[in-house]
Amino acid sequence: MASPTIKDVAKSANVSIATVSRVLNHSNTVKIPTQKRVLEAMDILGYNRNEVARSLKFRHTKTIGIIAPELSNIFFMEVVEAMERCLAPHGYSLIITSSNDSVEEEKRKLQIFIERNVDGIVVMPAGAEGQHFLTKALSKIPLVMVDRCIEGLKVDFIETDSRYGVHQMIIALKHEGHKRIGYIGGDLSIHTAHERLFGYLAAMKEQGLPVENRFVYHQDAMTQASGRYLIKQVLQEIDCPDAFFIANDSLHLGATIQAIEMLSASQLDQLVFASFDYLSYAPLLKLCHYAVAQPSDMIGEEVANLLLERLSGNWNDYPKHIMLRPEIKVVRANGGVPYPMSN
Amino acid sequence: MASPTIKDVAKSANVSIATVSRVLNHSNTVKIPTQKRVLEAMDILGYNRNEVARSLKFRHTKTIGIIAPELSNIFFMEVVEAMERCLAPHGYSLIITSSNDSVEEEKRKLQIFIERNVDGIVVMPAGAEGQHFLTKALSKIPLVMVDRCIEGLKVDFIETDSRYGVHQMIIALKHEGHKRIGYIGGDLSIHTAHERLFGYLAAMKEQGLPVENRFVYHQDAMTQASGRYLIKQVLQEIDCPDAFFIANDSLHLGATIQAIEMLSASQLDQLVFASFDYLSYAPLLKLCHYAVAQPSDMIGEEVANLLLERLSGNWNDYPKHIMLRPEIKVVRANGGVPYPMSN
DNA sequence: CTGAAAGCGCTAACAT
DNA sequence: ATGTTAGCGCTTTCAG
Numbered sequence: 001m002a003s004p005t006i007k008d009v010a011k012s013a014n015v016s017i018a019t020v021s022r023v024l025n026h027s028n029t030v031k032i033p034t035q036k037r038v039l040e041a042m043d044i045l046g047y048n049r050n051e052v053a054r055s056l057k058f059r060h061t062k063t064i065g066i067i068a069p070e071l072s073n074i075f076f077m078e079v080v081e082a083m084e085r086c087l088a089p090h091g092y093s094l095i096i097t098s099s100n101d102s103v104e105e106e107k108r109k110l111q112i113f114i115e116r117n118v119d120g121i122v123v124m125p126a127g128a129e130g131q132h133f134l135t136k137a138l139s140k141i142p143l144v145m146v147d148r149c150i151e152g153l154k155v156d157f158i159e160t161d162s163r164y165g166v167h168q169m170i171i172a173l174k175h176e177g178h179k180r181i182g183y184i185g186g187d188l189s190i191h192t193a194h195e196r197l198f199g200y201l202a203a204m205k206e207q208g209l210p211v212e213n214r215f216v217y218h219q220d221a222m223t224q225a226s227g228r229y230l231i232k233q234v235l236q237e238i239d240c241p242d243a244f245f246i247a248n249d250s251l252h253l254g255a256t257i258q259a260i261e262m263l264s265a266s267q268l269d270q271l272v273f274a275s276f277d278y279l280s281y282a283p284l285l286k287l288c289h290y291a292v293a294q295p296s297d298m299i300g301e302e303v304a305n306l307l308l309e310r311l312s313g314n315w316n317d318y319p320k321h322i323m324l325r326p327e328i329k330v331v332r333a334n335g336g337v338p339y340p341m342s343n
Numbered sequence: 344m345a346s347p348t349i350k351d352v353a354k355s356a357n358v359s360i361a362t363v364s365r366v367l368n369h370s371n372t373v374k375i376p377t378q379k380r381v382l383e384a385m386d387i388l389g390y391n392r393n394e395v396a397r398s399l400k401f402r403h404t405k406t407i408g409i410i411a412p413e414l415s416n417i418f419f420m421e422v423v424e425a426m427e428r429c430l431a432p433h434g435y436s437l438i439i440t441s442s443n444d445s446v447e448e449e450k451r452k453l454q455i456f457i458e459r460n461v462d463g464i465v466v467m468p469a470g471a472e473g474q475h476f477l478t479k480a481l482s483k484i485p486l487v488m489v490d491r492c493i494e495g496l497k498v499d500f501i502e503t504d505s506r507y508g509v510h511q512m513i514i515a516l517k518h519e520g521h522k523r524i525g526y527i528g529g530d531l532s533i534h535t536a537h538e539r540l541f542g543y544l545a546a547m548k549e550q551g552l553p554v555e556n557r558f559v560y561h562q563d564a565m566t567q568a569s570g571r572y573l574i575k576q577v578l579q580e581i582d583c584p585d586a587f588f589i590a591n592d593s594l595h596l597g598a599t600i601q602a603i604e605m606l607s608a609s610q611l612d613q614l615v616f617a618s619f620d621y622l623s624y625a626p627l628l629k630l631c632h633y634a635v636a637q638p639s640d641m642i643g644e645e646v647a648n649l650l651l652e653r654l655s656g657n658w659n660d661y662p663k664h665i666m667l668r669p670e671i672k673v674v675r676a677n678g679g680v681p682y683p684m685s686n
Numbered sequence: 687c688t689g690a691a692a693g694c695g696c697t698a699a700c701a702t
Numbered sequence: 703a704t705g706t707t708a709g710c711g712c713t714t715t716c717a718g
Binding site for chain 1 (some may be wrong): 394415454599
Binding site for chain 1 (some may be wrong): 687688689690691693694695696
C-alpha cells in the first residue's frame, strides 16, 4: 500500500539497502548482474526515490523560495519563468508565494521558507521595511532581491536600469518637439517609483527642460485606478503639458482609458505618452509613442546565475548590484521622425 | 555554525529532546517553568523547526505541486493566487512549475513531484495525451485538473462553462442584429478550443443562424500571432461576416491589432467582436462588444476546497466535474441596446 | 564488490 | 512531568 522504499527493493532483489542506494546513485562499484536485479526490482515495485529523506541527509532541499507582492503580475512571472528555465536543469524546484503586498505576510512567508530549509530565496519586497531580512537563520541562506530594493539593506540586488530608460524616453519626447513634459508615477516608498521620478527629474534637467511641480503626479500605488485618477486631475488643469512620461503599465493603461473617455479625437491627437513597460497589448495604447521594455528574461537569468554562484559558495562580490539595460521601443514616432538611439 | 536543532535546545535548557518536542507541539503536559526555560533556549539559539524532518516522520510535506503550460498566463496565475489564499491557512506551500507546453516536460515535472512527496497536484495539461497521469505512484496523490481535461481520463476536473459563455455571446450578437457570425479559435486537441467551437456551433444552430464553413477558423495555438493571421485570412474573403466570436484573449488581441492596421475607420465601424476572456486591457479592445469573464477566483477556491476534501480522505464523489459559470460583460452594446441577460 | 550500522532532525510510544 | 528509544528513508563510512 505505502510507497516502496529501498528496503523493499533490497529485499526483493536480495541485496542490502546499501547496494540499492549505490545503483540509485550510479556508483559504478556494483556488478552488472546485481545492478540488473536491483533495477528490475525497482521497476516491478514501482519504486520512486524519496527526496525528503535525501534532503534530511544532505541538509539541502534543492528548492528556491520566491516571494512576490502578487502572483498575477506578468512582469514578475516572466522573471520567474526565466529563472525556472535556468534552475530546473540543476535540479531546483520553485516554491512560489505571494506577500499580498503586506510586509507582515512577507515575514510569515520568510519564516516558512526557513523552516522548509529552502536553499535560496528571491524576493520582490512588499514595502520599504526590511529588518526581517536580517535574522540569523537568513544569514545562511542566499537571498536575492529583484526589481525593488530596500534602502540601506546589504543584499544581492538585480533591477532594470530605470534611470536609463526614463532618460531615453525624455530624449525621444524632446526630439519630437515636446518641451513641457509631465510625470505620472506612484508613491516614493517603492524603489522603482522613486527611481523613475528621480530619473525623470534628472533627465529633464539635463535636457534643459522645465519641470513644473503641478505636472508631476506621484501619489498612491501604481495601479490602473490611480492612472485614471491622476490623468483626470492633470487634464483638468488649464495649460497642461501635451506629453507625459508614465511610470508603469498599469498607470499607463488607466491613463489611456480615462483620456479616451474624456477627450475628443482632436484633443486625443494632441496628447502623447511615453512609458515604462511594454506588454502584449502595447500596440493598443494609442497615445503611446515610446516605451521601455523590461528585460525580464535577462533578469531571471541573472537572478538564477547569481543564486547558483552563491549556492556554490562563491561570495566574493557580495553584495552584488546588477542593473540591466532595458530595451527602448518606438511604438509610433511622430511624423516618422527617427528615434535617436543615442547614448 | 549549522542551524540549531532540538538537541541543541535540549542541552541548553537542560531537558531531553522529547520535552523540547513537546513544547514545540504545544503538548500541555510540560510544567510552566520548564516550558519557559525551553522557550528561552530556543530564543537565544535562534531555533527554527525543521519541516523536512517532520515531513519524513509524517509522510506528508504540506506542499501542493502545480503544473501549468506557462507561468506568464494571467488567467492561470489568478487561479493559483486564489488557491494560495485558501491553502496557505492550512499550512500548504505551492511548488509551481511550467511544462512549457510540452507533454514530455509535464511527465518530468510529475515525476519530480512524486519524488518530492507533494501531498496534492493540480495541473493544466499541456496536451491531449494523459497516460502519464495513471501511474501507480500517482494513484495515491490527489490530482485535480483545471481548465483543460483529457478525453476519457477519470480525474477531478474543474473548468469554466465554455458553452454557456459562448451561447450568451451568440445571443447578444444576434440581438444586435447580426446574422452571419464567424468563429476564430484554435486547434481542437485543446479541450477549451474544442468546447468553444462546439458551443458556437450549437448556439448558432439553436438560434437558427447559418454557419458557413469558410468563416470558421480554428487552426494552431490560440496565440496573438494566430489571431493576426486568421483575421487577415477572413478579411480577405469577399462578403465576410461583420461579427465574430473569438475564443480567447490572445487571439482577440491579435485580431484587433491586425484589423486596426488593415482597415479604415469606417470599415472598422462595421466589425464587431465578442470573445472569451476579459482582462485588464479589455476596454482597449475597441471592436469588442461583449466578453466572457472567467471566474478565476472561484476556480481557485474550488480547486483548493476539492483538494482539501481529498486530502482529508473523502473520495465519495470521485471523479468530480465542476463547471463554473462565467460572468458576461457588456463592453459596448450597439446603439445602447440593453443586453438580454436571458438564459 | 557488498553488507552492517550510524546518523540527518523530529515524533511518539513506552518507561519512569 | 520528563526521559529513553525506535524509526521515518536515505547515504556513507567502515569492514569484510
